[in-house]
Amino acid sequence: MYNLNPICGDPLKPAIVFIHGFSIGAMAFDEIFNDPPLVSEWNARFHSISIVNYDKPTNAAAWVSQRLAEDFDAVVQSYNLIKPFVLGWSLGAAQIADILSFHPPSYISGVIYDAGVPCLASLPNTVSVAAFASMPGLNQTTNVTQFQSGYIDFINLCHPALDLDFYLGCLGDGMVQPRAIVDLSFSRTQNSTGLLQAGTSGALPLLAIFGGDDQLVLKQGVLDAIAGWQKLTVVTLPDAEHFTWISRPVLFRATVLNWTGS
Template sequence: MPTLPVCSMPGPVIKECVSSDGTRIYADATGNPQGQSIVFVHGFALSGIVFDNLFADERMLQNFHLVRYDMRGYGRSGKPKEASAYTSALFAADFAAVMKEFSLSKPVLVGWSAGASIIADICAYISPCPLSGIITISGAVCPATAPKTFLPKLLGFFEAFLSQDATTALTARPAFVDALFNDPSKVSTEFKTALIGTTVAATPEIIAAIHTGHKPGECQDALLELGAKGLPVMALYGTEDTLQSGAHLMCTYNPPY
């Protein structure tokens, strides 16, 4: 990959983006404003801090304009309590608000786990499609197929996170964070503690509202149509991942030569 000319890169820019319903969406950006914009969206119960290491990587900072935001209901963004505040149209509006605040043009979207679910929302409710490419990490590109990727351990965490029993809900959170890593003993206590704190902010009530209100599988036709027209997509799954598996989504292609 060619390296862009060295330029004076501004420090992180933090913004509160106001979505169409007034919900405030936390976002920040760093890196090279002249480079390709990449928007990172975190996974279930977490926040944009999961990308801290990427946002401190000098190679990334020199070559790309890096943007991340906390989805509504999570992290530092607004947390409406009603299921009606978590529709696909509103998740798309959040993305549009972030694009507007940072003046983004045709970014690549990187969605990790639940962060991949909003891709269908964006394609259905923002026209023309604002994305130049899609990368999913342990997340189904088409939301209707997502349940095929869930492993029993992840389903157990979902149930525990929804529990009204404080001991069950709180005990599950550090165990969930450990399960995000192949070897959690090699991850700093400070980083894991920050992630655990983020999961605590995702209360059972908020998670239930998101689960009830967000139905991205119902609006994936636009995504499938864009894919058929050549929208670039890369789907990545970890072979040692204990929470999700892409095995059911993989197929083998034998070229005719």
């Protein structure tokens, strides 16, 4: 149910597992690892990998919380990682709640939310009205025109001025995803108890990154969802859209690297 992006960086440095968001796959992170002006600095400090739902299963059993935690385990085992940091972007951040439902906080070194939704239950308070307005199209299984319109609106909300090739890549990722997966992504059952206990007990540090111009995820809603998290660092990247690392690449990299001690 997963495949791996090539490792990037020095394996002696702290590892960060990147989890992508809704519909957009691992290619979303290409800008992070393939930026020529910064790649030497980035590679010298740490290596990273990304989770992808590769075989696109449409049965509900493949989308239970335990199965998603097992996907993360497979990545950790494949690369012999010890206590990696986990970065969840957008809806991908909710998968960290799955991981901490089946593992103690000591399994990872820390949590990074990049414009991240902490858990599925927090969606109504962490996602903007404009984003929800596009949901009827995203959830559409029979009306192709409505789906296409909704998905295009969704990508434009992520960033209004993407490079054409990257923009087309985002659209392509959404178009090949089975419609049943969309429903399962939002309707599956999830328990956030382990996540919140890890934060309120002080067991795990959390870096919450927000885009100052993000049109999808609401900063205050996210902070409300993780209220009481003891070791919390909040950084807002000015003028950044939902693709924070595309809007502010240098600041994004510096924020993550400094916080992880890479």
